[in-house]
Amino acid sequence: DTAVSQTPKYLVTQMGNDKSIKCEQNLGHDTMYWYKQDSKKFLKIMFSYNNKELIINETVPNRFSPKSPDKAHLNLHINSLELGDSAVYFCASSQPPWTAPYEQYFGPGTRLTVT
Amino acid sequence: RKEVEQDPGPFNVPEGATVAFNCTYSNSASQSFFWYRQDCRKEPKLLMSVYSSGNEDGRFTAQLNRASQYISLLIRDSKLSDSATYLCVVRGNGGFKTIFGAGTRLFVKA
Numbered sequence: 001d002t003a004v005s006q007t008p009k010y011l012v013t014q015m016g017n018d019k020s021i022k023c024e025q026n027l028g029h030d031t032m033y034w035y036k037q038d039s040k041k042f043l044k045i046m047f048s049y050n051n052k053e054l055i056i057n058e059t060v061p062n063r064f065s066p067k068s069p070d071k072a073h074l075n076l077h078i079n080s081l082e083l084g085d086s087a088v089y090f091c092a093s094s095q096p097p098w099t100a101p102y103e104q105y106f107g108p109g110t111r112l113t114v115t
Numbered sequence: 116r117k118e119v120e121q122d123p124g125p126f127n128v129p130e131g132a133t134v135a136f137n138c139t140y141s142n143s144a145s146q147s148f149f150w151y152r153q154d155c156r157k158e159p160k161l162l163m164s165v166y167s168s169g170n171e172d173g174r175f176t177a178q179l180n181r182a183s184q185y186i187s188l189l190i191r192d193s194k195l196s197d198s199a200t201y202l203c204v205v206r207g208n209g210g211f212k213t214i215f216g217a218g219t220r221l222f223v224k225a
Contacts, residue, residue: 033213043159043202043215055211090158097210103149104213106158 003027004107006091012113013081020077021110023091031055031097032074033104034066035090043090049074050096081114088112116141118214121203125220132193136219138186138203148179149204150188153218159202162188193223 004025013019025032034046048056052068063079074091091107121138128134140148148165163170165177165186176189186203203216 031211035215040217041200042217045213045215048211048213050211055209058212097146097206102147102210103161103164106160108158 004091004093004105006089006107006110008110009108010111010113012115014115015081015083017081018077018079019081019112020075021089021091021112022073022075023107024073025091025093025105025107026072027093027105029093029095029105030071031094031102032068032071033092033094034074034076035092035106037088037090037109039087047074047076078112081112083114086112086114117217118142119203119205119216121201121216122219124218125222127222127224128193130193130195130223130225132223133189133191134193134221135190136188136201136203136221138188138216140184140186140203140205140214142205142207143181143184145184145205145207146210147206148186149206150175150177150186151202151204151215153200153202155199159215162201190221193221195223195225197221198223 031050037043046060047066065077068074088109090109092104094104095102150162151159152162153159165179169178174191178187200218202218
């Protein structure tokens with residue numbers, strides 16, 4: 001069984017479009033995250049959610065809007081896509097930081113290409 | 116200064132070699148530390164957590180020096196399958212903020 005799944009795996013779209021990426025985890029974790037890995041392979045946190053509440057927003061443009069309908073899902077909607085949004089987006093989940101172990105489990109990534 | 120800095124790499128080593136990776140972090144309030152491994156076009160996976168007392172898992176040994184804000188990973192008897200990018204990871208801000216280093220690429224050759 002896949003622990004953290006993301007859809008779609010690949011996404012090719014044009015500038016200005018709006019797109020969504022979905023993430024689901026079946027690990028029973030309370031905490032979920034979105035990361036962006038750019039062309040230089042640098043992995044940077046975007047958002048952290050705990051129990052459906054936003055905890056961290058790392059100065060991400062407001063074109064990016066995460067939504068957590070329940071603890072097992074954290075979706076990412078992106079408006080008005082720009083060329084610079086091209087990257088691999090990873091979803092992850094973990095136990096809350098005050099609960100050991102809290103290693104993060106990552107989804108397989110969504111490769112977004114904006115043309 | 117970057118929040119988490121790693122050796123730039125790449126490291127090219129023969130099978131059986133011992134290789135060491137270093138990492139420094141800037142925030143002295145950082146709370147927990149990890150090494151992750153990322154294979155090409157795959158997601159990062161936890162290799163090991165890093166504890167103040169140092170810890171070992173088979174061929175892998177991790178060390179943490181809080182005073183120097185320094186983390187290390189030692190790989191003994193390198194295998195071809197160890198070829199990957201190794202990511203130093205630091206968590207702070209109550210643990211919700213996770214900062215990844217840029218990674219060090221390792222190539223192990225036969």
